[in-house]
Amino acid sequence: MTFDPFGDFATEGYLRNSLQLKDPVEVKESEHLAFEASIEEVLAYLAKKRPIDYKAVLKTHEILFSGFYPWAGKDRNVLVPHLAVFKGSQDDPHHTPFERPELIKRSIEYALELAANKKRFRDRPGEVMGQLASAHPFLDGNGRTILLVYMELCYRGKFAIDWSKTNKDAYLRALSDEIRDPFRGHLDSYLKPYVVDISSREDWPEVIGGIKGLDGLDKEGIIYANLDNPEIQRLYKTYRTQPIE
Template sequence: MTFDPFGDFDARGYLRNLAQEKDPAIVRRLEHASFTTGIDDAFAALQKKKALTYADVLTTHKTLFEAMYPWAGQDRLQTAPDIAVSRGGVLFAHPNSIQNAIEYALKLGNDSKTMREKPGEVMGYLAYGHPFLDGNGRTIMVVHSTLAQRAGFSIDWAATDKTAYLQALTKELDDPGQGILDNYLEPYARPAVSDLKEHIVAAKGLDGGRGETDAIRGSNDDPAIQAEYKQQQLKRHSE
């Protein structure tokens, strides 16, 4: 089933993309072209910042995907405030909680010692926030790689196994802050690389290929979904 939070796929294509394209293969190619075109400017802007903020995450997404989506740089609180978004059984943050989740990740990540000790926890909170209707993985990898470089290391994403990484990330999302993703990433920590663009482009899964995609779990007014959000909050420090 097509992810269609706007309810106008037939008229405007996937997520109102500027080409009004519906074919998934073409959408993937267009997304990747937008990403690779914007990545230099995205890294350059982040490197000018003393400490990264939520606004910087929004700007990074806009820079990476503004050639593709008219809503680039707008989070789900703006674009889809009334729906619950999930993937593979994982319910992402309530739109009202996105900023808190990302800011908690940045609080950890802006501290170099904490970033070195807990890169997986930082990634987990960035992933849980899931600010955007598309382009989350690439956006948070750019942000995460910048934080890691500042902390004196890089994750060798090209050496990781995509399936194993996603399994560890899913467990981190379900049981945050227990070191699950930290432990997975530890063997892949390397001295900081200088060329972050080449480092990121070498990462698996960023060439437009898709595994599972986002789905609309239901309305945020649904009592069952509200209860699930509440259970998530009890596990986390950010909300």
């Protein structure tokens, strides 16, 4: 966790956090405390927000993490528009490239459009989650922000995912496959057995508290690279070029 896209890790700590923490364990603990303290406020905000749009996604992140990250609610295109973000090594054929900064908003908005088709959404729940996750709009806190937005979208689609029966590693594998090779059913196949009829929002804090590895696509193996790098440009040209059905 020592590399920091802001370039001031030594003085400001990991991602310029408000406590200037550098130790990975302390960062995770403090970050998660901020998250847990804000869940109720976020759920109330999302329940009233009509419609769920890109600004709502930004606001969700701001509410959740402003107690720890002063930049909470700002996306990568605002903070580090010159950097690409990957999970895993660039040389690893199984690396996961996230969306280019300037396309984050469009990617999120497309996910929201997919969710608006309620029948398709229930039949293909992985498409929406995969599209949201591939956008990776924030420097940190993506998994938790996206999960809450996704749960609200499911609620409006009159269904829910029984997260208590999912497996962290299997879910993250399916999610990574969906990001690399979207709209081919990777995450649909994993999530569909766990689709249930709508659940009460009152149960959500307990449900969320029981989900492990919510930051699985945020800290572990995340690398940054300059978008001007010819190799990075080549990767993006060959990445996610399949037609969308």
